[in-house]
Amino acid sequence: MKINYKVFSKHAEKVAKNVTEARPVLKGVHHAENGTLTVTDAFRLYQARNVNAPKGILLDAVTGDELTEVGRYPDTGNMLPNPQDADVELTIINVTQAKEVVKAIIMVGKVGGNKKEKVAVRLIGKTAQLEGDPRVSVTYEMEGEANPDVNMHFSANFLLEALEMLSDMKADRVILRWYGNQNPFTLSPEGTDDIMVLIVPWREHGR
Secondary structure (H helix, E strand, O other), X not given: OOOOHHHHHHHHHHXXXXXXXXXXXXXXXXXXXXXXXXXXXXXXXXXXXXXXXXXXXXXXXXXXXXXXXXOOOOOOOOOOOOHXXXXXXXXXXXXXXXXXXXXXXXXXXXXXXXXXXXXXXXXXOOEEEEOOOOOOOOEEEOEOOOOOOOEEEEEHHHHHHHHHHHHHOOOOOEEEEEOOOOXXXXXXXXXXXXXXXXXXXXXXXXX
């Protein structure tokens, strides 16, 4: 899968805009010498490998300027788990359809004045659904075995933005890999790990 540098940069900007002023180094996209691009806000991470892009530099995700006085970019090498270590693999068979469902989840979740950043998706088995009022049902079922241990919730907006990025990269089917309810999960196009998204689940209260 050929990674489009401009498309990655456009979506990296959304991640970097979520970074607080306390961590200015995370406002940049790290361009490694081996052609790997990384951007993270500490709650999610986008990484693309083998990209035709500048190397050995940290560029501001919004302006494109080089960041030289913000400190050392964190070592993210161990953040992305080995896909072979996943306990569960589920397939989003239609990214365009999944995006629309997640948009609907956010729209319904905002009813009552909630901000989109507060709307959660709960993944149970192989079904993603709106977290909250049990009288309202907005769900998306993935392909794969429904493992009863899978039960976690996370930002619906983060999921939407990840799907939008993968869709813009021309991914039709996306693999969700689960490593435990308290551990980050990943999304990547079927057939390649050259581009990967990691999302940290929200903590469960009372669990």
